[in-house]
Amino acid sequence: MAAPGSQSDGTTKVRTVCSYCGVGCGLVLDVGTGPDGRRTVVKASGDKEHPANFGRLCTKGATTADMLAAPGRLTTALVRPDRGEEPQPAPLAAAVTETARRLRTIIDEHGPDAVALYVSGQLSLEAQYLANKLAKGFIRTNQIESNSRLCMAGAGTGYKLSLGADGPPGSYQDLDKADVFFVIGSNMADCHPILFLRMMERVKSAGAKLIVVDPRRTATAAKADLFLQIKPGTDLSSPSPASGPAPRSGPTCWVACNPVCTPYAPAP
Ligand code: SF4
Structure with missing residues (x-):
């Protein structure tokens, strides 16, 4: 596939990886403008040049665009004014600023390890990278965990015991x-x-x-x-x-x- 770039129909092709399962199939997403005027993924197809799938996708990967456009998702940030109160819609920038302010207060008072992030193994690579950057680079804690480790703990132990290293061989x-x-x-x-x-x-x-x-x-x-x-x-x-x-x-x-x-x- 050619390098990502704008197409004649106004969409942009972006190469990424399917976030559903560990096979790691390569995806090409057509990113364009949705009916509501927002930037959205309008189509997902298999990346023919990706060594994991050579263009193939299963039903889960092939319906990525539908999943990303499905209703019921948050369309705005929500901020809980205080513990126990109902979350209130807020502009994204204001929510980020408020989150940073509260994190700063916790870190200043209790240190970086007072903060832990529990993220998802289903995050995209890019989102996973950003979460780790936030934890290790900015908050400066190594307390970040995801279901991936829990999921792989048994396999990792088995690899170490049988092969001496915890990477799939x-x-x-x-x-x-x-x-x-x-x-x-x-x-x-x-x-x-x-x-x-x-x-x-x-x-x-x-x-x-x-x-x-x-x-x-x-x-x-x-x-x-x-x-x-x-x-x-x-x-x-x-x-x-x-x-x-x-x-x-x-x-x-x-x-x-x-x-x-x-x-x-x-x-x-
Ligand atoms: S396309 Fe299917 S097999 Fe490939 S990573 Fe996604 S869910 Fe897994």
């Missing part, structure tokens, strides 16, 4: 070369559809095997070569299928898993 390109996929506790067909499509392309084109471990027969499980339907609450005891002891609660699963995984044993 693979890349999306690995999916295009894999021979077997082991999906545990994830219904990526519904939750991360674009990555699921990429995985299924490899399954279909190269005959890669898909093993799904889940208590529920999900849309992902429906595509599996081997579906291990474990009892609820027992998924954490399933080990890596190619090595290690049989799971405490799933010997039947282990027996089923072995023939599929034998060709993919870890290198000595």
